Amino acid sequence: MGRNTRKRRTPLATKAIAASAALALGGGGLIWANFYASAHESSNQSWGGNQTKAATAQVATISCPDVGQKLTNVPNQARQGVAMELSNLDKQITEAYSRLASTRQSQTNDPSFVQNAIVGPLKEKRAATIDRIRIDIQRVGGSFDNSLKQLAACTTQTANQTTAGGQQQNGGQTQNTGGQQQTGGQQQTGGQQQAGGQQQNVGGQAGNGPVAADFVDITKVAPNVQGKPARTGNASTGSFTTRCGVNANKNHNTDNVIVAPGVANGAHHLHDYVGNQKVNAFSSNQTFLQGGTSCQNKSDLSSYYWPVVRVQDGTQDFDQNKDGGGKEGNVGKILTPVSAQIKYVGSPASKVVAMPQFLRIITGDAKTTTNGLANANAHWSCTGFENKVQLTSQYPICPQGSKVVRTFAFQSCWDGQNIDSANHRTHVAFADPASGVCGNGFKAIPQLKMRLVYDITPPTIQNGQVKNAYAVDGFPEQLHKPATDHDDFISVTTNGLANKIANCINNGQRCA
Structure with missing residues (x-):
């Protein structure tokens, strides 16, 4: 056929x-987190909100490839098990996002915290999950593309390395500003407003969007x-x-x-x-x-x-x-x-x-x-x-x-x-x-x-x-x-x- x-x-x-x-990011999943150093903020705020910021640290992203889009040939007998494991991958990303958003002080104090405490363990979890997908498929006689194992690794990015911030539309013409909107000398980067050296959250009531650049006067x-x-x-x-x-x-x-x-x-x-x-x-x-x-x-x-x-x-x-x-x-x-x-x-x-x-x-x-x-x-x-x-x-x-x-x-x-x-x-x-x-x-x-x-x-x-x-x-x-x-x-x-x-x-x- x-x-x-x-x-x-x-x-x-x-x-x-x-x-x-386009918001295209070259494939891969993206996790945003706000990294703030503050003596006044609570470390258990998982989803942002209004925070007091005493000092500014780094804004980072983690890019994780989407495994599900690559699985185009799964035997019917294996689909239930594979679906469960793909859901586990989604859950792992969600948990990593929550951890990124709730450990700001630790990230500020230790530049290697994200890699050692979040990205590294996430790769290990993803690798194990992808291997279980392989087992599910091969157990019923299906073939598994071993190159999918390479999708376990996630990478960190700064806001300047991504175009996740949305676009600004002017006079009916769409302008892809690489996630950066120039407004009176202030730079909005991936939804992170930088003004006077201060970073604010990704926007939205929960701190994970949307941002102003996501809207346009029709x-x-x-x-x-x-x-x-x-x-x-x-x-x-x-x-x-x-x-x-x-x-x-x-x-x-x-x-x-x-x-x-x-x-x-x-x-x-x-x-x-x-x-x-x-x-x-x-x-x-x-x-x-x-x-x-x-x-x-x-x-x-x-x-x-x-x-x-x-x-x-x-x-x-x-x-x-x-x-x-x-x-x-x-x-x-x-x-x-x-x-x-x-x-x-x-x-x-x-x-x-x-x-x-x-x-x-x-x-x-x-x-x-x-x-x-x-x-x-x-x-x-x-x-x-x-x-x-x-x-x-x-x-x-x-x-x-x-x-x-x-x-x-x-x-x-x-x-x-x-x-x-x-x-x-x-x-x-x-x-x-x-x-x-x-x-x-x-x-x-x-x-x-x-x-x-x-x-x-x-x-x-x-x-x-x-x-x-x-x-x-x-x-x-x-x-x-x-x-x-x-x-x-x-x-x-x-x-x-x-x-x-x-x-x-x-x-x-x-x-x-």
Whole structure:
């Protein structure tokens, strides 16, 4: 079977990424920490905040390669065990980040502390975990690429050696400033404001972002949305809308059954769930069928879930002291969308085949701050601007009367055989952005599009600092960057609904 392993974005995503300067860091995971010397501060503040600084020390990063993206060929019998070990790698990074942020005084007193107490032990843990992945794969007869062992080592970097700090957008033109924003003689480096010799934290209510450079006034951004591919005579022009609510019943958890099955808090951030109401780390295909649904169409048992958005206004929510919440840098008031539109659309180049039962799709990448933008598929905009401006690497500041919009356009090509893949990507692909054609034997399926609208008081930028910021939940070391936005989907239908959706689209109807 010829697999199309290239991840093609939609034209919207391609243009949005071009318009929003890249955060690419050359691969590898990034952990930020603030290193302060102060006789006044507590050493047990894990996630930053307002600290008194008596002297300035070094700001450092640790770069850790993403092992999961490299695992494209894992036998089915080994996937559960491998998923558990990949989750362990995420947990190790989270713990290292917490240790970096809570040992500032020790780092100031001992220049070798980070290497000896954090980076060195982290490499040993990662090496052992990668070896367990090797054992899991080889135990069932699979092959393991020994070069993956080289991904155990993490390296330290100063803020000047990384471009993690976000971008500044001027007059509609995106400017990648290498993470540095020049403002009246003050330098903002990777979110670390340096003024008068003092360093402040990475920004945000929890000290791990976002920063002012992560926001842009959308009225000052030049239009960047491309046109859609031209339809052919065989196009599938219909659509199917399913109404599943906005998660008003607050169905949340910090699991991710796709990438970390069987692992509690496998996502390390909080998800909203609509559709299937029985989804957690321990769910199975059988429990999906028994889960009930928030959708009006009770034959739609699909699970639609995404990271929550929070306003960092100084308040805390129910999970302020819980894993995946405040304990991991996801803080502020959780916002419920004012509307959530879920629609399936067709292909401009062909008819579509029905989605297979239990198909899993992840769109976007929760780790773009560390992986770069290869798999980014974030779209941020404002009502009234969606057909003009879509942003990937910045959050929009919307004008009065306009609301924040997150849009997701999922992969619409399927390999015809697999409902998932080892890295949860290669069984699906994007159509060619110019023609809409699926390549290399892939079949067109209904494209899932989701539009989430939020009523958010616009944040303000004062003296290079953002106040009342909003941000998407994420892994703590990802700094709440907008490009990390992502969406998850598991197709579960009954009573022939998958075929009804495909037929509606192929016949050019508008169904709901």
